[in-house]
Amino acid sequence: MLQKMYDWVDERLNITPMWRDLADHEVPEHVNPAHHFSAFVYCFGGLTFFITVIQILSGMFLTMYYVPDIINAYESVKYLQNEVAFGVIVRGMHHWGASLVIVMMFLHTLRVFFTGAYKKPRELNWVVGMLIFFVMLGLGFTGYLLPWDNTAYFATKVGLEIANSVPIIGPYAKTLLTGGEIVGAQTLSRFFAIHVFFLPGALLGLLGAHFVMIRSQGISGPL
Amino acid sequence: MAKQEKDATFVGDSRVSAKRIPNISPSYSDFPGKTEPFWPNFLLKEWMVAAVCLVGFLVLTVSHPSPLTDKANPNDTSFVPLPDWYFLFLYQMLKYPWAAGDWVVFGTIVVPGVAFGALLLAPWLDTSKERRPSKRPVATGLMMTALVGIFYLTWAADHEHSLNHPSSKDSGGAGHGSSAAAPAPADSSFTADAVWKAQTSCMGCHGKNMEGGMGPNLQKIGEKYDATQIADIIKNGKAPGMPGGLIKDDAEIAKLAEYMATLK
Numbered sequence: 001m002l003q004k005m006y007d008w009v010d011e012r013l014n015i016t017p018m019w020r021d022l023a024d025h026e027v028p029e030h031v032n033p034a035h036h037f038s039a040f041v042y043c044f045g046g047l048t049f050f051i052t053v054i055q056i057l058s059g060m061f062l063t064m065y066y067v068p069d070i071i072n073a074y075e076s077v078k079y080l081q082n083e084v085a086f087g088v089i090v091r092g093m094h095h096w097g098a099s100l101v102i103v104m105m106f107l108h109t110l111r112v113f114f115t116g117a118y119k120k121p122r123e124l125n126w127v128v129g130m131l132i133f134f135v136m137l138g139l140g141f142t143g144y145l146l147p148w149d150n151t152a153y154f155a156t157k158v159g160l161e162i163a164n165s166v167p168i169i170g171p172y173a174k175t176l177l178t179g180g181e182i183v184g185a186q187t188l189s190r191f192f193a194i195h196v197f198f199l200p201g202a203l204l205g206l207l208g209a210h211f212v213m214i215r216s217q218g219i220s221g222p223l
Numbered sequence: 224m225a226k227q228e229k230d231a232t233f234v235g236d237s238r239v240s241a242k243r244i245p246n247i248s249p250s251y252s253d254f255p256g257k258t259e260p261f262w263p264n265f266l267l268k269e270w271m272v273a274a275v276c277l278v279g280f281l282v283l284t285v286s287h288p289s290p291l292t293d294k295a296n297p298n299d300t301s302f303v304p305l306p307d308w309y310f311l312f313l314y315q316m317l318k319y320p321w322a323a324g325d326w327v328v329f330g331t332i333v334v335p336g337v338a339f340g341a342l343l344l345a346p347w348l349d350t351s352k353e354r355r356p357s358k359r360p361v362a363t364g365l366m367m368t369a370l371v372g373i374f375y376l377t378w379a380a381d382h383e384h385s386l387n388h389p390s391s392k393d394s395g396g397a398g399h400g401s402s403a404a405a406p407a408p409a410d411s412s413f414t415a416d417a418v419w420k421a422q423t424s425c426m427g428c429h430g431k432n433m434e435g436g437m438g439p440n441l442q443k444i445g446e447k448y449d450a451t452q453i454a455d456i457i458k459n460g461k462a463p464g465m466p467g468g469l470i471k472d473d474a475e476i477a478k479l480a481e482y483m484a485t486l487k
Contacts, residue, residue: 006246014239016246023262026254034268035257043272050273054280074294081291088288093280095289100280102309113345113366116354123346130343137309144307150437153295154304162317165327183297223355 025215030222042219044108049207051101056200058094066146068192070185073148098140105136117220125213132206135199142195148188156191157183293436299427301437301464303388308381312373315380338369388464413442418482424469425479433486438464445486454480 010016029035031042065084067076080087109129112118118126145156160183164174177194179186232241251258259265296302306314313335316322322330341348349362356363415432419425428438435441444453457476460467470476 010243010246011234012237012239014244016244019246020244020248023260024248025261026251026258027261027265028254028258029256032257032259032265032268033272040272043269046269047273047276050276051280054277070295077291081288089281089284092284092287092289096280096283096287099308110366110370114356114363116349116356116359116362118346119349119352119354120346126346127343130339134339140307140309147291148295149292150295150299150302151290151292151305153297154302155306158304158314159306159310162314162331166331167328170331220354 021215025218028219028222031219041107041111044104044111048101048104048108051097051104052203052207054093055097055101058090058097059196059200061090062094063196068146068188070148070188073146073188077147077149098143101136102140105133109133115220115223122213122217122220125210125217128206128210128213132203132210135203135206139195139199139203142191142199145188145191146195153183156187293427296427298424299437300466301428303384303464305380305384308377311380312376315376315383318380318383341365416482418479422470422479428464441483441486443486445484448484450477450480450484453483 031039033040033043062080065076065080065087067073077091081091082088112126112129141156141159145152160174160178163177164170166173177187177190178184179190233239234241248260248262251260305311316334317327317330319330320326322334345362349359351359353359413432413434419433420431428436429441430436433441433444448456454476456465456467457470457480458467470479
């Protein structure tokens with residue numbers, strides 16, 4: 001039955017080459033922790049992606065309750081945290097996942113750096129990886145404001161003051177992010193838009209490029 | 224599109240080739256060592272690692288609910304801001320005299336710019352074919368130095384924060400929810416007088432019923448200070464956290480201080 005359904009789709013769309021392409025790439029012995037335990041350092045990239053998926057899913061569920069305006073933002077997070085079934089778990093996963101994804105990405109970056117895997121011909125993938133790193137930090141910074149509690153508010157204020165102290169572009173960057181003179185209603189809307197639409201869009205594009213490159217080049221050989 | 228042979232056949236009028244490719248995995252015996260296919264052999268192992276991580280992650284989530292301090296109050300001058308932990312090293316660096324004041328450009332642009340720029344351009348800075356860390360001492364040494372610096376600065380920021388603001392440590396960025404800064408345990412059955420409840424700026428830090436929050440518990444403040452001392456603190460503030468001048472009306476201050484002095 002399943003085979004018949006597969007054949008039916010395959011006849012029309014020729015999905016087998018695509019499927020073989022996904023399934024058939026080789027995993028060399030030196031990156032497989034089942035053969036060399038020390039190869040667990042090669043797991044961090046996959047784990048970063050895994051936690052990124054958790055972040056996307058938990059974030060999607062959070063937006064079902066979260067209200068991005070200064071009157072209701074805090075109340076909606078509080079409601080989510082205290083009243084909604086499993087809300088505390090979903091918010092907890094998003095909160096701790098944000099830290100964990102930075103940790104995993106940091107370890108993945110160090111692994112790539114210390115194994116010299118960024119060298120020719122993989123320069124471009126390294127650059128894309130670094131851009132992913134910056135996008136992730138941006139997601140961390142913008143997401144931090146969204147609960148609209150004192151911690152969020154004052155940390156963001158300090159962050160924007162630091163941005164403001166950068167010569168020439170600083171004040172423009174600050175105005176772009178705050179949307180006005182003060183950290184207020186407009187700022188929260190902008191941070192929400194950046195956190196939920198702009199940066200995730202950029203992230204997905206970069207991740208796609210990252211994965212296409214690693215698939216076409218293959219993982220770097222043993223040291 | 225790939226070049227099609229002249230006699231290639233297609234499904235209907237589409238561009239899908241009529242020739243089927245068998246959906247079977249090639250043999251991996253030609254590959255060196257114990258190379259295995261990604262699907263399903265390796266993915267299964269990857270999922271097992273992911274499952275173990277997920278369990279640890281969920282244990283953390285359940286045991287440490289994510290923090291939520293009081294609603295943002297721009298007038299709360301006593302709140303000590305702290306960025307999320309992974310920005311702490313940058314934040315700490317800006318506190319040093321060589322990266323602050325007149326030199327702030329050094330701290331905001333030069334150091335992070337050089338560090339992140341070098342990281343971004345690493346493949347063009349470290350162009351040798353050698354990949355072993357021990358064979359490229361400059362790259363390895365610089366990264367090690369950066370790592371030590373980042374760890375030290377992060378530690379220093381946290382350490383300094385907990386030294387200067389022992390009470391607000393937990394409500395800060397790296398924190399775990401709001402905590403009572405109170406020396407005395409909060410008495411939940413205590414209800415503050417209407418005189419207190421009229422003062423929203425006081426309640427912001429000391430709590431609805433003086434149970435404490437960012438500021439200390441005041442439920443037994445009368446044991447420590449008399450009315451004149453309390454009035455003076457309200458007026459002029461008290462280091463480190465208490466701001467003065469939040470209540471403008473002297474009569475109101477006197478009334479509040481009087482009430483608070485009776486709390487023993």
